[in-house]
Amino acid sequence: MTTLITGAAGFIGAALAKALLARGETVIGIDNLNDYYDPALKRARLDDVRAAAGNRFAFVEHDFADMAGLNTALAGYEFDRIAHLGAQAGVRYSIENPHAYAQSNLVGHLNMLELARHRGVAHMVYASSSSVYGGNEKVPFGVDDRVDHPVSLYAATKKADELMSETYAHLYRLPLTGLRFFTVYGPWGRPDMMMWIFTGKILRGEPIPVFNHGEMYRDFTWIDDIVAGVVACLDHPPADDGAVKPGGSTKPHAIYNIGNNRSEHLMRVIGLLEDACGRKAEIQMLPMQAGDVPRTFADIDAIKRNLGYAPTTSVDEGVPRFVEWFRQYNRV
Template identity: 70%
Template sequence: MRYLVTGVAGFIGSAVADSLLARGDSVLGIDSLNDYYPVSLKTDRLARVAQSAGDRFVFKQVDFSDHIALANALHGEAFDAIVHLGAQPGVRYSIDHPRAYIAANIAGHLNLLEIARERHIAHMVYASSSSVYGGAKKVPFAVDDRVDHPMSLYAATKKADELMSETYAHLYRLRLTGLRFFTVYGPWGRPDMMVWSFTHRILTGQPIPVFNHGEVWRDFTYIDDIVAGVVAALDHPPADDGAPKPGGSVAPHTIYNIGNHQCEKLTDVIAVLEKACGREALVEMLPMQPGDVPRTFADISAISRDLGYRPTTSVDVGVPRFVEWYRGYAGL
């Protein structure tokens, strides 16, 4: 199989490309290589992916929110399915840079749906987010819960992606699977995310900002578990049989949570980080950030039942693995 992977220079995209190549598939990867965080990290990930892939990995730099540029980049390229992981991430960044989210997450998602429709692609798996649940009080979050109250523009764009996908699945019988990711971390992660940011600050003696005065819980999911879920979803497109799917669709459109099914208090994870780093954190307690939510917790019963998804990496194992990798990568 040959897969189109968007956001292939990103954290999850590069890891998924690694997994597909390792099992003998081919990957056409695209990425805009924008400067939301250092481009050098993205090019380092690409070098890692390409290292042993030979001609089974092809990379093209293109902004998929530009439909003409995207069509030109894909002209003459064949692929069997799409893994659409490219997006503008970040809850807080969306408050000050809203247009970046409309371009990448709305126009960009539409452009990939159009590519899938025009080419009669067998299956497209795309990234959604746990942020669509907003400040829901009911836990754990289940895919059949209502998600009508996003607390950030980022969350709103991800919910819009799900709605557009539902429409395309209904109108054109496209097989689509949306994956709501829960706080992904691990080697080759993102500098703007908590585990990376706190590790860097602890190792360099800087204070760490702890919002909502530490009353924050997250479902931390290790990258290897995320990749296992993405690949399992990719290999099992939803049936077009009129039966209800997770998420409520009767079109060939399924939505799954991918999390660790563990709700960890942030201060407990900080303690694991301190132990792995070998020093105490300088903690700065702060009020809740606009757009943020106090808790995420994934109900993974649907993906476990349908795809056999079983996360295996606890924060006690995954966080020290990240710290070890980060020390080597950053030279600390």
Template identity: 70%
Template sequence: MRILVTGAAGFIGAAVAERLCVRGDEVLGIDSVNDYYQVSLKRDRVAHVEGSAGGRFAFKQVDFADWSALSAALEGESFDRIVHVGAQAGVRYSLENPRAYVEANLMGHLNLLEVARARGSSHMVYASSSSVYGGNEKLPFAVEDRVDHPVSLYAATKRADELMSETYAHLYGIPLTGLRFFTVYGPWGRPDMAAWLFTEAILKGEPIKVFNQGEMWRDFTYIDDIVAGVLACVDNPPADDGAPKAGGSTKVHALYNIGNHRSEKLTRVIELIEDACGRKAEVQLLPMQPGDVARTYADIDAIQRDLGYQPTTRIEDGIPKFVAWYREYHGV
């Protein structure tokens, strides 16, 4: 099977593309390779996938939010399924550059839905986010919960993606699965995420910023567990049977949480990074950031029930693996 993967130079996209190729699928990866963070890391990820893909990976640099450019890039290319994990990521950056989120996450998602419709794709798996739960106080967050009150533009765009997908499933019968990812970390991770920021600062002897006076919890999910969930979804399109799916749709559209089903206090993660680095952190306790939430915690009952998903990596194992990769990648 040949699969189109968007965001293939990104953290999750590159990991998914690599695993698909290793198991024998062919992948066409696309990515705009923008400068939201260092382009060198994105190009290194692509090179890493190419090195392990056994000739089953092809890559094109294209902005999927640009319909003309996307259409031209895909002309003559065949693929059956789509994994759309490309997006403008980051909650805090959405306060600085809101238009980037509308272009990438709204227009980009619409463009991929249109590609799926025109190609008659048998399934599109797409990235949503745990951010859609906003300030929900009920824990853990379940896909049945209401998500009508986002606290960041990033979250609002991801919820809008879910709603557009429901419409396309209804109008055109395109099988779609949305995945609400919870705080992904691991080798080849993103420089704007906590694990990277804290590791970098500790190794440089610089202070780390911890918001909400340290009262922050996250459902940290190791990249290998995320990829396992994505592939399980790719292989199991929602059935066209009129029965309610995870998330409540009776169309061919399912929504799943992919998390570790554990909410870890950020100070515990810092302790593990300190241990792996062999150094203590200088911590700056700061107020809550606009658009942020104090706690995330994934209810994964739906994806466990439907697909047998079971995360296996505890932060006590995953954080040291990330730090080891970080030190090797940077030579520190």
């Protein structure tokens, strides 16, 4: 089995590559190594993947939003399925640089659908986001909830990806699965994410920015639990049998939440970070910022029922493990 992973130098992409390689599979990774955050971290992730890969990992440095170049770059490779995890990430950055999201998340997603169609892959799993739920007041968030009121451009692009995928499943009977990830954290995480930012600032004795005056709740999901869900989905493409799939489609297109099924109060998580760092945080309380939501909470009944998904890592265990990795990686 050979899997093409986009965003292979990213947080989730690199972790998925290692998991598939550990099963004896072959992985082709593609990533443009852009400078949204330090490319050195992306290259370090790739080195970590290669260390466990033998000759079963190939890396292609390319932007999948460039369709002509994508076909040329992948001309010599064959693959059975695609894990399309690459995207322009970040809710807040979408306000500053909207065109980056249109190019990567809309044009890029369409390119990957076209690649999957013309290559006749058995299944493409793609990354959506819990952000599609917007300010949904019903908790936990279920895959059948309405998601047509996004509060950020990032969320809007992810909802658009789901709509494009539904169209391709209908027109070409292409098996597709969209995954709405909930606040992923763990080793090799992203520097623009809360867990990384807060840990660094606490260790340096700098104030941490806490929005909505601390009344924030997130469904924090450990990276290994996320990867377990992605692998389970890759292994089980939705059937083209007319049955209603999670998310409401009757086409070979399923949508799942992947979360920890716990909505943690931000101040409790800050307390765990303080304990792990061995020092108190200096907290700067701020109002809610544009594009953000006060709460996320994943209903995972569908993926649990259909694929046996069961997250195992609580924040009480995960936060100290992340801080330990952070200290080692950053030598602090």
